[in-house]
Amino acid sequence: MSEVLLRTPLYEEHLALGGRMVPFAGWEMPVQYSGIIEEHRAVRERVGIFDVSHMAEFRLFGFGVSEALQRIVTNDVDKIGQLGSAMYTLMCDEDGGIIDDLIVYHTGDLEYMVVGNAANRGTDWDWITEHLPDTVEAVDESDRTALIAVQGPRALAVIRELAQPGFEAPPRFSIAEATLGGTPVLVARTGYTGEDGVEIVCHVSNAVGIWRALLSFQEVTPCGLGARDTLRLEMGYALYGTDMDRGVDPISAGLGWTVSLQKGDFIGREAIARIKEAGPVRKLVGLDVPDGVPRHGYAVLHDGVEVGKVASGTFSPTLGHGIGTAYVPTALAVPGTELSVALRRKHATATVVRPPFVTRTSLSAVSS
Amino acid sequence: MYPADLRYDKEHEWVKVDGDVATIGISDFAQEQLGEVVYVDLPSVGDPVTRGESFGEIESVKSVSELFAPVSGEVVEVNPELQDTPEVINQDSYGVGWMIKVKMSDPGELDELMTAKDYESFVAQEA
Known part of the structure; x- marks a missing residue:
């Protein structure tokens, strides 16, 4: 093309x-x-x-x-x-x-x-x-x-x-x-x-x-x-x-x-x-991945069963580890829920969080 | 940019030979293309590696790539620095950024690798 x-x-x-x-x-x-x-x-x-x-x-x-x-x-x-x-x-x-x-x-x-x-x-x-x-x-x-x-x-x-x-x-x-x-x-x-x-x-x-x-x-x-x-x-x-x-x-x-x-x-x-x-069937959540980098399209699992795919994923330069987003069933969208992401060679723990991943910025200073 | 005492493969790994032990890393061209390295996943001492097959992964902010073994053998040493400071690969990919040392099972494989000069023209075509 x-x-x-x-x-x-x-x-x-x-x-x-x-x-x-x-x-x-x-x-x-x-x-x-x-x-x-x-x-x-x-x-x-x-x-x-x-x-x-x-x-x-x-x-x-x-x-x-x-x-x-x-x-x-x-x-x-x-x-x-x-x-x-x-x-x-x-x-x-x-x-x-x-x-x-x-x-x-x-x-x-x-x-x-x-x-x-x-x-x-x-x-x-x-x-x-x-x-x-x-x-x-x-x-x-x-x-x-x-x-x-x-x-x-x-x-x-x-x-x-x-x-x-x-x-x-x-x-x-x-x-x-x-x-x-x-x-x-x-x-x-x-x-x-x-x-x-x-x-x-x-x-x-x-x-x-x-x-x-x-x-x-x-x-x-x-x-x-x-x-x-x-x-x-x-x-x-x-x-x-x-x-x-x-x-x-x-x-x-x-x-x-x-x-x-x-x-x-x-x-x-x-x-x-x-x-x-x-109530939505699925929700977009934030994923905190301390040991790996989630990438778009990687499978997201709960108890070994695929429940969604990574939407956005990257290495966070501020946090020094992986962060991402994924659509998951609403029951699993609660912050603190433990999921995992299938990286290419291993599964990495992914905790559901409510973004922002980084909270202290010059903008948070202006807004508050 | 491509030290003359090293051999190179088409996947942009380099090999430095000392007796029957080969030190392996990635070329300056490769680290430049990857950008800032944030993770490296390497085998453990004692693991076998096979020429042309993946022995690990290297990850930058934007992408993740396989590392391919330029020679076959058994891993005898792994660079301990790379776990916590993978960015040294960007700073010095031929020195402190080395990855693994392999006791070669078939030193004849070295003949299939490129010289610095050949690798330089190979890179010029790729770029």
């Missing part, structure tokens, strides 16, 4: 930095530069930057846009009534199957920006536009939009240095206009690492300038998708396509908190309410 891979505006930068490029969701992306553990630590201790320009950005605007979004997503759009606020949400089909997980930003009067997974760009676009009334306009801005995540306890200090005088970082889960190194951008106080930080939204033509300006700081480390994955899994953040997909509902995926059943009708509401009422 030969597939033409897409490249972000930072492709040449990645090569120049010695990034190891791999195919990901139809894009050619850096999996690592100096090493996953090193990059992971840079984010937990200082600042790491990630090219996430492959992600999809849609802008929706017009009369009735809030009401239309309210029907499309599971979370309550009224929560982001204030301009500049944002929320994490799911978008489901009529059966409650998860089409994608999204961040919705209230970017303007009668206007929202929706950021979705790169692999789901086409599906998301079709689904959203099919469900919009004529009064609402949708624009796929992905091709002209670059996204750079700046994450870590020192991230805001770096952004402040680069920003216009008097810049104040938007509060957590908010977005604001800013000028970075003279370039107009949007700065969103969001991320996927569990650290404090921002995601910079800019025009593709400005991505290289901003990337280089960030790297001019000694304390900033370029990070690839490898570290992005270990960082997000330590926090128990779900990954679309691995921890959830169209075949799973939000309740089973442990994402019931992103569903507002009381907000009124929305696509998938009935199905999700039914599952919540009856």
